[in-house]
Amino acid sequence: MPELPEVEVVRRGLVPAVTGAHVAAVTVHDQRSLTRHTGGAADFESALTGTDLVCAARRGKFLWLPIAGVARAVVGHLGMSGQILLREAGAPPERFERIRIDLAHPDHGELAMIFADQRTFGSLAIDTLVPTADGAPGGCGDAASLVPTQVAHIARDVLDPAFDDRGFRAQLARKDSAVKRVLLDQTVVSGIGNIYADEALWAARVHPETPARSLSTRTVNALLAQIRLVLEKALAEGGTSFDAQYVNVNGQAGYFAHSLNAYGRTGQPCPRCGRPIVRVSFMNRSSHFCPRCQRLTR
């Protein structure tokens, strides 16, 4: 499942290919991958064809490619199973290929940038760039203080230099909800999904259903530190791949699945105390935690 580390791996892979690239052609195979685009497939194809791309930027799980000369960008979200792959021009169709963007790069020649998505939760769109509310750069990879309108309501992620630690603590102090629910709320902190929420809570020894406002400042600081550690470690290992659901732009899997301590380890011993990791239903999904290390305190 693409969360911040996986999306950042994709962004880094895209940078050399899209920076300064010319969009030679666009082919939409499946309209469902344009759910965030308001104009339909023909509009997407015509609006993007013939433009030049500036760079690859990211905030949380959202990616965008600013278009040269206009305040617009191609915005992408990988959803559950989305992939952005770079292939040679004219490469055969990928399994679950939804959109193909043919690029002509001054240094790398012709490339195919392919958006593939099995479950079609992800999408691409062309969106307007607007100034950021805090005047800081819109996201990782772009110095401009601009962000797509679809991303403007998303909070910064914890690896963003402009992330507001104090504001994060203040938001938690106002929330009655379970801390895990708050971590998954992209308007509070972006980039964290089910996997890294479970891992960070395990590392900080916090029960996922602990009311956010009941956490001490010390515990929130520790949690914040563990979120950063987990995300940075996952990024260093190329992200988490359980199957073919997540790969980088070259189709290669990440290795962080081997470093997971809680997520997906139901019944296996906690690496810290040896007690079996438990799985409970939470928000239409699963929470994994150690019942001994992560005691529920209200």
Next chain:
DNA sequence: GGAATAACCTGGATGC
């Protein structure tokens, strides 16, 4: 206004 829940989606795994 804040919080909780359902729906969207599809292929693999599992059970019968």
Next chain:
DNA sequence: TGCATCCAGGTTATTC
């Protein structure tokens, strides 16, 4: 072997 059901989860609309 084949069919039915369950499960995975990010985002958003809807409901409470």
